[in-house]
Amino acid sequence: MQQALIAMSHSPLLEHTNPPEDVKAAVEAAFDHVRAFAKDFNPDLVVNFGPDHYNGFFYDLMPPFCVGYEALGTGDYDSWDGPINVPTNEAEKLAQYIIDQDIDTAISRKMEVDHGAVQPMEIIFGGLDTVPVIPIFVNSVARPFTKVSRVRKFGQAVGEYFKDSDKKVLFIGSGGLSHDPPVPQIATATEEQRAFLTDGRKPTPEARAARQANTINTAIKFAAGEADIMDLNPEWDRAFLEVCKSGNVEGFDAYTADEMDAVAGHSSHEVRTWVAAYSALRACGEYEVDYEFYKPIKEYIAGFGVTTAVLKK
Numbered sequence: 001m002q003q004a005l006i007a008m009s010h011s012p013l014l015e016h017t018n019p020p021e022d023v024k025a026a027v028e029a030a031f032d033h034v035r036a037f038a039k040d041f042n043p044d045l046v047v048n049f050g051p052d053h054y055n056g057f058f059y060d061l062m063p064p065f066c067v068g069y070e071a072l073g074t075g076d077y078d079s080w081d082g083p084i085n086v087p088t089n090e091a092e093k094l095a096q097y098i099i100d101q102d103i104d105t106a107i108s109r110k111m112e113v114d115h116g117a118v119q120p121m122e123i124i125f126g127g128l129d130t131v132p133v134i135p136i137f138v139n140s141v142a143r144p145f146t147k148v149s150r151v152r153k154f155g156q157a158v159g160e161y162f163k164d165s166d167k168k169v170l171f172i173g174s175g176g177l178s179h180d181p182p183v184p185q186i187a188t189a190t191e192e193q194r195a196f197l198t199d200g201r202k203p204t205p206e207a208r209a210a211r212q213a214n215t216i217n218t219a220i221k222f223a224a225g226e227a228d229i230m231d232l233n234p235e236w237d238r239a240f241l242e243v244c245k246s247g248n249v250e251g252f253d254a255y256t257a258d259e260m261d262a263v264a265g266h267s268s269h270e271v272r273t274w275v276a277a278y279s280a281l282r283a284c285g286e287y288e289v290d291y292e293f294y295k296p297i298k299e300y301i302a303g304f305g306v307t308t309a310v311l312k313k
C-alpha cells in the first residue's frame with residue numbers, strides 16, 4: 001500500500017479549555033489511533049492539506065490554493081514555530097504537474113502555516129521537522145471560495161501525481177467539521193478588522209494574545225450555552241462523513257459555500273482540506289475508511305472528526 005489518509009479536525013482550544021473527562025479521553029484515544037496508524041504506515045512523505053486563519057495568508061494576496069516549496073510555522077496558539085522539513089524539489093515537480101492538468105495553483109518559497117495546518121502533524125509526529133512534508137494551503141476562510149468541485153479536482157491532480165510514486169505518501173486533511181469560531185469576516189468587518197484581514201502579518205504579542213483570549217473566552221461561553229456564534233451541526237457533520245465513506249468523491253460537489261455558511265458555520269469550509277485529501281487518495285485507487293471518530297465538542301468549538309482511510313487491496 002503506497003498511499004493512505006488521515007483527515008481530522010484541529011482546535012487550538014485543545015490545550016485551553018476543559019471538556020468532561022470522558023470527552024477528553026475519547027479524543028485522546030482517537031489521537032492514539034492516528035499515531036499508531038501513521039507509525040504502521042510509516043510514510044516517506046506527507047502531503048498536508050491545511051487551511052489558514054489569517055496568520056499566513058491575508059487579503060493582500062489570497063490564492064485559492066498554494067503549494068509550499070519552503071515553509072515555516074507562525075507559532076500562533078503555541079503551534080509549530082520555525083522551519084518545516086519540505087522536500088523543495090518534489091514540491092516543485094508536484095506544482096508543475098498540477099498546472100499541467102489545467103488546475104492553476106499559487107506556489108510559495110516562504111509559506112507561513114498556522115495552527116490549522118500543523119496541528120495534526122504535531123499530534124501525529126511530534127513536530128514538522130521529522131517526516132518530510134509538502135504543505136498545501138486550501139483557502140477555507142476568505143471569500144471568494146472556489147467551487148468544491150474545483151477542490152476535488154485539485155486534490156485529484158495531487159493524488160495522480162503520487163499514484164505511481166515509489167514513495168509511501170500520507171495525505172492529511174486538517175479542519176472542520178461544522179464550527180463557527182470568532183474569526184472576522186471581510187463582509188462584516190470593522191475598519192480595524194479589515195486592516196487586520198488585509199495586512200495582519202506579524203501581530204504584536206499583545207494583539208496575538210488578545211485574539212487568542214477572545215477565542216478561549218468564546219469557547220468557554222459557547223460550552224455554557226452563552227456565546228453568540230452558530231451552533232455545531234452534528235447532522236451536517238455526519239452527512240459529510242458519509243460522503244467521505246462512500247468513496248464517491250463527486251458527492252462533495254453538492255456542497256456550496258452559501259449553504260455551508262448558513263447551516264454549518266463560517267469555518268465549516270475547512271472541510272475543503274478533507275475534500276482535497278480524500279480526492280487525492282481516490283485518484284490513487286478505491287479506498288475504504290477504516291476508522292472514524294466523531295463528537296460535537298463545544299469546548300473546542302468543533303464538530304470534531306477523525307478518520308483514516310486506506311486503499312482497497
Ligand SMILES: O=C(O)CCc1cccc(O)c1O
Pocket residue numbers: 010011012013053116175176179181182183211215267300301302
Ligand atoms: O482563532 C482562530 O483563528 C480560530 C481558532 C479555531 C477555533 C476552533 C476551531 C478551529 O478550527 C479553529 O481554527
Ligand SMILES: [Fe+2]
Pocket residue numbers: 010051053116175176267270
Ligand atoms: Fe481552524
